[in-house]
Ligand SMILES: Nc1ncnc2c1ncn2[C@@H]1O[C@H](COP(=O)(O)OP(=O)(O)OP(=O)(O)O)[C@@H](O)[C@H]1O
């Protein structure tokens with residue numbers, strides 16, 4: 001039977017729910033709440049209110065969204081949510097929905113605002129705005145506006161075009177703002193959010209990564225019991241942290257499995273064996289699966305097809321490893337631990353109404369017939385939060401600060417068919433780029449630097465007075481906070497020049513090196 005999609009075990013008491021109405025920023029809201037040291041999780045707006053309340057949330061935040069509250073079929077909420085005594089904070093669409101549900105007025109009255117807007121606070125000492133300036137810069141993105149607050153609410157801020165830009169009802173503990181306090185451009189946004197959490201909802205800010213460790217260890221013990229688990233270990237941060245958490249929870253019931261699928265970079269396998277085992281003492285099985293992956297990928301150029309094949313083959317290799325482990329005495333191996341993070345889930349279309357951008361091998365790329373039950377203790381977190389958990393667990397800096405490398409590896413960095421020959425060529429070019437970036441001391445400045453081979457593109461060059469007709473290599477250095485958005489890194493020209501010269505000199509068949517200067521969006525970090 002296929003395993004049900006895993007829900008993160010709910011062991012927290014002080015959870016704040018972020019109800020997602022298809023917002024651009026739902027994950028950012030959840031993250032800002034955690035930055036305020038309060039645990040938060042995102043739930044879809046289609047979840048019945050009774051189910052939301054059954055999670056015993058200490059507070060609920062309603063996100064923005066693309067719909068108009070008065071449009072037919074627009075997402076709505078049962079009024080019971082506002083009558084349950086749970087503090088609620090609405091932002092943009094969530095604010096408009098609170099207004100209309102409770103008897104206020106929202107319409108398309110031409111009061112559009114997009115981007116930076118001056119907010120005038122009319123009630124300086126209010127729950128939300130205490131200690132913030134009466135004139136502050138906020139980020140708006142709306143076409144509809146609230147012209148009358150519901151009864152019992154005090155209007156606490158306005159703008160030049162919107163008379164009701166914030167309202168508060170301390171008695172019912174209901175609050176709302178038309179703008180987006182969660183984005184950095186709203187200068188006092190974090191303070192306003194914290195005021196809601198601490199003053200409005202009375203929550204103590206005591207959630208830390210120590211809580212994550214304790215809660216996840218308890219949840220993993222409860223989930224796995226006395227059975228055994230394997231963990232896909234890649235040498236990356238996420239799986240190292242996931243493995244360390246599970247190791248802490250169930251000790252020798254865990255075996256780590258590193259899959260050498262032939263799509264890794266130079267020296268990677270040796271490094272995993274050395275670093276990870278040395279740091280944690282975990283049991284590690286290394287599987288050489290190069291032939292299996294390359295055979296399965298032969299003739300395939302379509303990125304999504306590659307991702308699905310790679311996701312499937314990973315699981316087949318884990319199943320084989322399971323059979324081997326079963327030859328030793330002991331209980332069933334029923335669980336597969338993966339270092340899946342929140343962005344992997346969102347990009348695979350696993351958020352609420354979010355589009356499938358690309359199927360991450362460990363989420364959207366999983367085959368339907370997977371029999372393992374998944375253990376994914378990091379599924380709600382962002383990378384920098386995972387790094388903090390890793391530090392908390394005492395993992396060494398070399399692991400915690402490593403740049404990300406995607407599970408499908410160089411397979412999604414060859415635009416065109418993946419062959420052994422092309423992989424070897426790309427491995428050489430990648431090793432040169434990494435060596436020069438490290439030498440220039442740039443590793444901590446960039447998030448990661450994919451090196452991409454345009455295998456189906458050729459261009460004319462001249463080398464040693466002769467004509468060449470070779471392939472271009474693309475350098476894609478980016479800076480990012482959480483991989484959801486990214487900018488291209490402004491690397492020093494000398495470093496770029498050195499990388500370019502060395503790649504064209506040392507890697508046969510490459511006669512051109514180009515730099516990708518696209519942010520995300522519109523590009524993604526990887527090319528496929
Ligand atoms: N070569 C591999 N062998 C075994 N498992 C792997 C391999 N590559 C990826 N995985 C599994 O897939 C998960 C997702 O991969 P991903 O690259 O996002 O995470 P990571 O490698 O752990 O960290 P990072 O994002 O820093 O590279 C990993 O956490 C791991 O469980």
Ligand SMILES: O=c1[nH]c(=O)c2[nH+]cn([C@@H]3O[C@H](COP(=O)(O)O)[C@@H](O)[C@H]3O)c2[nH]1
Nearest residue numbers: 359360361404405406407408483524525526
């Ligand atoms: O384990 C992974 N499996 C995948 O299928 C995958 N696809 C992209 N990535 C990594 O995710 C981050 C965002 O990448 P994109 O901007 O290309 O979507 C970047 O850090 C990418 O390297 C993956 N990691």
Ligand SMILES: NC(=O)CC[C@H](N)C(=O)O
Nearest residue numbers: 064065092093142143144
């Ligand atoms: N960002 C939002 O939540 C926008 C809400 C609504 N769609 C509007 O345009 O007013």
Ligand SMILES: [Mg+2]
Nearest residue numbers: 236405406407
């Ligand atoms: Mg990785």
